[in-house]
Amino acid sequence: MKRRDFVGLTGLATGALFLPSLPGMGGVLVDPEQLLETIDPALKKRLADAALNAAKSAGASYADVRIGRYLNQYVFTREKQVQNITSTESFGVGVRALVNGAWGFASTNLVTEAGIVQAAKNAAAIAKANQRVQKEPVKLAAQKGYGEVSWKTPIERNAFEVPVKEKVDLLLAANAKALENGASYVNSALFQVNEQKYFASTDGSYIDQDVHRIWPTFNVTVIDRATGKFRSRDAMASPMGLGYEYLTPRASDKLMGPQGTGVIGYKQRYDILEDAALAAKQAKEKLTAKSVTPGKYDLVLDPSHLGLTIHESVGHPTELDRVLGYEANYAGTSFATLDWKAKGQPYGSKLVNIVADKLQPGTLGAVGYDDEGVKTKEWDIIKDGQLVNYQKIRDQAHVVGQQESDGCCYADSWSSVQFQRMPNISLRPGTAKLSVDDMIKNVDKGIYIAGEGSYSIDQQRYNFQFGGKVFYAIEKGKIAGMIEDVAYQANTQEFWGSCAAICDQSDYRFLGTFFDGKGQPGQVSAVSHGSSTTRFNGVNVINTARKI
Template sequence: MVQAPVAPSAIVPATDLAAHAIAQIQRAGCDYGDIRVCTYRHQSLFAHDHSLGQLSDCEDSGFGVRVLWEGAWGFAASSRRTLAEVERVVALAIAIAQGSRLSQHHRIRLAPVAAYQDEYITPIAIDPFQVSVQAKADLLLTLTDRLLSYGDRGLKKAYASLRFSLEDQWFASTEGSHIHQVIYRSHAGFRGTAIANGDAQSRSYERPPLNRGYEHIDATDLLSQVDRVAEEAIAKVHAPTGPQGEPQTLILTPAHLYLTIHESVGHPTELDRVYGYEANFAGTSFATPDQLGQLQYAAPWVNFRADRTQPAGGSTRAYDDEGVPAQEWYVVKDGVLVDYLSDRETAYRLGQGGSRGCAYADSWASVPMVRIPNLGLEPGPDGGSHTATLAEMIADTDNGILIDGIGSFSIDQQRRNFQFGGDAFWKIEQGRCVGMLKDVTYQASTTQFWNAVDAIGPASAWEQQGTRFCGKGEPLQIAQMTHACVPVRVRNIQVGRV
């Protein structure tokens, strides 16, 4: 049945909707309940060659209600922001929880959290939605036109994009929290494709997705990278194929390494995957709780730290979608697995005193789940025996490959074994980059790979790289996070087909 639209005058303020929902949940006697009232705006522009190929600007608004009834979850949502609809949705969520209770094998309990009344807004200098579409389109077309100026040398296709999002959320819970958060995100990138000898190869550049305003786009930086990207795309299409079936020393830049961190450290330490609650998209995990504090995940000089407070980080906010404050903590310390990424449910099961604040839903119509926060590789200490700059790593390598940017990847259902490609590759001989390669992939197991790291970049090489498109769950949800890191060198990694 199609519902009639709600007149703007009938739309109830988020605070009133939240108060009405919480009062009804409490009257019903639920163990716990919360409501998120959300408005999202997403704007995307794509240029393809000499034209603007796509422009979208959409807004979406609604609310979602979660209740815990005798240890069972119920969730329901609606886009109709009226008091009557809140009553209907709360009743439906309770009915779903009661139905779930009949077949549930164990009672869900939640780690404690204090009540908060707070507001958080992403610090920005320029509101991206106040910048004209014309100015944005002009930037994209300038980028693609300049890339295509290399057409006589074989660069035949050019792409450029801008993406912006705004998330305005009100959260309230039966524990007394009332939290308002406004999150801005901005992202830009471009790609050129060269064609020669029956082959096509691309090279890309990104301003990584970050929680910043339009100031993050930095047209000067984008335009200054065009010539390099074009030259490297052309060199790549004429380059020889990488070595096949032999171990190599790899030097990996932050623009490449962030995805390896994401897939082989981030997802395996999501506690819902560890417990088998979530198994879509290459879940569950080999990093089981019996190995906590024992598993030598990486070399002793390797540390991975989660940080939801990181300035401009892709998952930075003041509270997660259960009202848990943002925090920072080690997941891998001195190479050992010491903690996980948790929400209140999984934290209670693990026996932790509180959640790590990793619950997130990508929509008012989505159920919060454990999502990777900003999770990064710490730089090597100044003067450390395994600390080296990128130039020093190259100079100290007799035979190896330098990899930049991301390409194809795959990883098994336990997150043990993986394969990664990249966007650009250079052969290293006798301490020098001697030319580009193409079609390079490497394979390893997670713990083998991270234990083979023998050099880590210093703090001066730290970069905020990350992804705006992490898919998880069914129905699919999308999240963003930053994996700040430094270059690393990894020894004896299998490259190419065996």
């Protein structure tokens, strides 16, 4: 990454899930027109067959090959100027081979028959070496082959086909809206990702997928020149598995937050101009907002905030490799062990129903098949407050006595080995009709929180602390003005056990991230979390500005 790219990127408040790397930034810089080129599936099949045959000849009982072309474009602006425009391409092949119950993996950017055959031979040789030290053989859940199939993100407008000038004009217009409404500084960016992935395996699958994702974002800062105080607010946009149509707002996609907050929620379309103007106003309002008084409060959490809490306190602790202790990078293992689950302890109140899926249209995790050729699906993680299942892939299913993978295997590059990654993890909406304003009417002393902020969580994903973007006091059933310096503390069971009400499907929205980190060496993946506004009673709130 060039220094100017790094400066432009890290100048953005990209949220608590940001990691200092972007998918595909290791690729080569290309002309934007090259991003529209395609590769003949017949050629990919021929190359894949060469790899599979070579792996089998080298002793593999199973092998798979991923031919990946990863395209990215990043547009950065600040105030009235363009800072940088970067287009990259990363193209190569990864081969995985199972020999005598041990895995081997090798990759190459030499995408020729000779190059891919050599990678397959290398993968088999590594598997044989690993077999000498492996204590238990890998057991793969059975998987049928699907033959030649394809899947594409259902988009209306390919973001890579949109002229760069149109994207720049939109970002600069958003900057102008922020400046018109009192911003002292503003920067904005548009991230676009296209994963062209071809998977083939000795099971008989040849799967061609075309995955699109997009993320518009900005950061607004307002300075009080008299006092030197400043406050910021970044975008309420969530990255989505959509095309450029995401930036074409529709009235039906806009949801107004509680009366007295001005907060706006967005579903499948996002209005960056409207949000930038509101961000400047809210950043200015923060300068004079009262500091919160610590204590117990009922929390009303907007989906733009709750998604992060779901991610950290449910998503990661239900990854089976963390549960088993195989994975401990990026905040440790999990309290929700197999023994803990067997005791039948509640994960939350009976209102809490959380599902995993890689199906919901528009989500970052939506694909037709995962990176080991398993058709994706939806399954329960928490049902009526009880932990009922984990997230698992083909070589993990037998550990919990199951016969199939959940289809949540992923690698962030052709050069990375695929492993278990978090699918979309979402809280089901309430079944009874309930609006946010009606929910707030039943709160005597509370806080409404929108947008994700800083957070911390312990090594077993149990004790945690979360902040947000904007906070509003609730007094006797009404919004009583903006407050600042809010963070709430709880443990996972206490927090989800305090879940007292969930708004209905009409309020359901997504929060997502491009940067879910896991593994060593680290990889990032994209994931969404759906929810409706939810109330949690009697949660401990601290003042983050007060010294201990």
